Amino acid sequence: MRYTYCPDCGERLIDKNIGDEGLIPFCEKCSRPWFDGFYTCILAAVVNEFGEIALIRQGYVSTEYCVGVAGHIKCGETAEESAAREVTEEIGLVPESVEFIHSSWYEKKGMLMLGFRVNVKKTELKPSCEVDSAAWYSPEEAMKVLRPGSSIQRLVAAVIGREN
Ligand SMILES: [Zn+2]
Structure with a gap:
């Protein structure tokens, strides 16, 4: 389950490079990544x-x-x-x-x-x-x-x- 929108605020997520994890969906408004869920x-x-x-x-x-x-x-x-x-x-x-x-x-x-x-x-x-x-x-x-x-x-x- 890959997030497209922020589950907290509904903002569309961007791909952001997070250290060793690579590109991770990120909410710029909440300033947090949303790792894939399962x-x-x-x-x-x-x-x-x-x-x-x-x-x-x-x-x-x-x-x-x-x-x-x-x-x-x-x-x-x-x-x-x-x-x-x-x-x-x-x-x-x-x-x-x-x-x-x-x-x-x-x-x-x-x-x-x-x-x-x-x-x-x-x-x-x-x-x-x-x-x-x-x-x-x-x-x-x-x-x-x-x-x-x-x-x-x-x-x-x-x-x-x-x-x-
Ligand atoms: Zn958000």
């Missing part, structure tokens, strides 16, 4: 005490593959809080711990995905209205039902300690 989302590899992974199906994302619990970080929330909240909201589990694994850039939507391992106790999954279905998968099954090379497949591979 959404930051969390992606969760939800793991139970038996090493199984909880994955979901969402028809509007893919009819062929499972996907992981994911969502936008809310203003005022840490990424860890966001990961825990999304797991509770989307599949009804209470996280015991949350661990950052790695981040990935989602080119298609221009989003930074922060990938977490979310540890839970194995209980019944309660999918929210945003989720068509949810189920536990063994690590081997999980790798097969995820789109090859996707952010969630790479995250699950990192969490279970194997490459694709």
